[in-house]
Amino acid sequence: MALFLRKKPAFPMAIGALTLIAHTAWAEPMHGIAMYGAPALPEGFESLPYVNPEAPKGGRVVMGETGSFDSLNPHQAKGSVPWQLRFVAYESLMGRNWAEPFGLYGLIAETIETAEDRSWVEFTLRDNVTFSDGTPLTVEDVMWSYETLGTVGHPRYLGVWSKVESMEQTGERKIKFTFNDDNPELALLIGMRPILKKAQFEEVSFEDAGVNVVPITTAPYVIEDYETGRYVSLKRDEDYWGNDLPFRRGTNNIDEFRMEFYGDGSVMFEAFKAGELNAFRETSGQKWDTVYDFPAVQRGDVVKSEIPHQRPSGITGLAMNTREAPFDDWRVREAMMQAFNFEFINQALNGGKQQRITSYFSNSLLSMDHGPAEGRVLEYLNQYQDALLPGAIEGYDLPVSDGSERNRRNLRTAVGLLEEAGWTVDSDGVLKNAEGQPFEFEILLRQGSSEVQSISDIFVKHLESLGITVTINVVDAAQYRERTDAFDYDMTYYRRGVSLSPGNEQYLYWGSDAAGTQGSYNMIGIENAAVDGLIGDILSAQSTEDFVAATKALDRVLTTGRYVIPFYNWNVSWIAHDRHLKYPETLPIYGDWLDFMPDVWWYEED
Structure with missing residues (x-):
């Protein structure tokens, strides 16, 4: 029996559920678990509800990525890694069903058993893994x-581990976790850690292992070949232990999944047109409508698929580092919002096609209501009045311009806000503070982010008219990761997805405890008692009404924090692909999310 004790608190990571009912008391080991109530799929289910159980095996998916990589281990605290490796090349004790807000089913673990209060959870491993x-x-x-x-892995894993009081082997194939925190979500989250092979790292330091150390895992895909910074090729393991598992039926059908890396998005698109790639995710609505008329599309060899989803928008845009001046002042951040001429940018780059993100949970029932807060939402906000910024209770909407390039009205508003914050324009047209320091900052971008750079270029011109000097600095992926992990930036591109079931992971994204932890997801540096308190209210909600109201209140506080200048809302995924690549007609509520491609796709000859 092995036992490890951990007592130091940290920021936890978890997911809640939309439908709140009493916890089910598991009297015996179960095939799956949900945050509240019973899991949606019964014991003995045939397959996940959004797969094609009869999908053939074969073919390849070749997708492009911008930037580079210098590691193949997404679980280290350092290094730049191809983002999808974390989802396609590793397995955990439990697997996720993307057709429900948060339901887990046995994968490496055959069964799961937990106390009625979920103070402990025990897994029984399958005997053939x-x-x-x-x-x-x-x-x-x-x-x-x-x-x-x-202990030494990526910061995303530290929070849950800090809540583990003990870990012990309780049988030949059994492992039990006891928690030191009254948090029922921990019973689910502890089943979602990636599993690695201990023997591989007996003579190699896990945290310092370089790109030449390819982790050995139990997953259905293994890294077959790679060239640092250029490509990674994963092949389907024909001897994969879980081939006959119902959870895996109809998934992992593609023989090869390959990621090619390019220095620029336009070069990557040309490679797709030339047939070097056979699948391409488009993010521009204007391009989707105008540039996909090349010969392969005209012949029908490449088809365009639009895949909707029901998940919240999350937040995508330019984030401001609130740890230091000038962006520690909300009035300065609001001035940046006013100067960002979304309507003009959207028309110039997308023909006005794409809708804007209006809040962190927009595009969902969890989104804040516009106008004054009422009812249960107001009650939640009133608990934290001292920590609220203007607009949280009375209502807030993002600035809207007249669509012209001048944007005079909003720029006048920005000038007034900057003056209130102590910034005025001198006789030379330079914006300075009372100490005579000019308003200067850097927008840090990663190499290959051409669309974001185009947006930033337009934004900078508007800021220059206010007397602000801005430098756009484009660095390679490794430098970008190093600098953002160390919070060494003024403003940078930022994207954070959120789910239909927000929970403890919100602490990691926006919680005060994470603000000072380098490498954490709270890049912005949010330290706000209302944010911390409302996350706790979400976790302690006892009804659907309270859960939704607490999330709407959190959405108001985050949005009125003016931390990120929002871009577009991608409520549909646009994927152009080889006509032989297919996906099921029944879609998960999360749509094209994380491992959707290649997980449920297949290759089918005519």
Whole structure:
């Protein structure tokens, strides 16, 4: 029996549920678990509800990525990694069903059992799980993975591990976690850690392992070939241990999933047109309507698929580092909002086609209502009045311009806000503070982000008219990761997805405890008692009404914090792809999300 104790609190990460009913008391080991009530899929289910169980195996998906990479281990605290490796090349004890807000089902674990109050959870491992090198997975591998990730792994794993009071082997294939925090979500989250092979790292430091160390895992895809910074090729493991598992039926159908890396998005698109790539995600509505008329599309060899979803917009835009001046002042941040001429930018780059993100949970029932707060939402906000900024209670909307390039009305508003914050224009037309320091800052961008750079170029011109000097600095992926992990930026591109089931992971995104932890997801540096308190209110909600109201209140506080200048709302995914690549007619509520491609796609000859 092995036992590890952890007592230091940290920021937890979890997901809640939309429908709040009493916890089900598991009297015996179960095939799955949901945050509240019973999981949607019954024991003995045939397959996930959004897959084609009869999908053929074969073919390849070749997609492009901008930038570079210098690591193949997404679980380290350092290095730049191809983003999808985390989702397609690793497995955990439990697997996610994307057709429900938050339901988990046995994957490496055969069953899950938990106390009625979820103060502990016990997993029974399947007896046939093997790594890609053919060696069997053991409880020791699982326990080593949890302790390693929880102590020297990526910051995303530290929060849950800090809530583990003990971890022990309770049988030949059993492992039990007891928690030190009254938090029912921990019973689910602890089942979602990636599992690695202990023996591989006995003579190699996990945290310092370089790109030449390819982690050995139990997943259905293994890294077959790669060239640092250029491509990664994963092949389907025909001897994968879980081929006959109902959870895996109809998934992992593609023989090869390959990611090619390019220095620029326009070069990547030309590679797609030339046939070097056979799938391409488009983010510009204008381009989707205008540039996909090349010969392969005209012949029908490339088809255009639009995949809707029901998840919240999340937040995408230019984030301001609130840890230091000038962006520690909300009036300066609002001035940036006023100067950002979204309507003109949208017309210039997208023909006005795309809708704007209006809040962190827009495009969903969790989105804040515009206008004064009322009812239960107001009650939640009134608890934290001292921490609220203007607009949280009385109502707030993003600035709207007249669509012209001049944007005079909003720029006048920006000037007034800057004056209130102590910034005035001198005789030379330079905006300075009372100490005579000019208003200067840098927009940090990653190499290959051409669309964001085009947006930033227009934005900078408007800021220059206010007497502000802005430098756009484009760096490679490794430098970008290093600087943003260290919060060494003034303004940068930022994208954070949120789910239909927000929970403890919100602490990691926006919580005060995460603001000072380098490498954390709270890049913005939010330290706000209302944010912290409302996340707690979401977690303690006892009814659907309270859950939704607390989330709407949190959405108001985040939006009126003026932390991010929002861009577009992608409520549909645009994927152009080889006509032989297919996906199921029944879509998960999360749409094209994380491992949707290649997970449920297949290749089918005519």
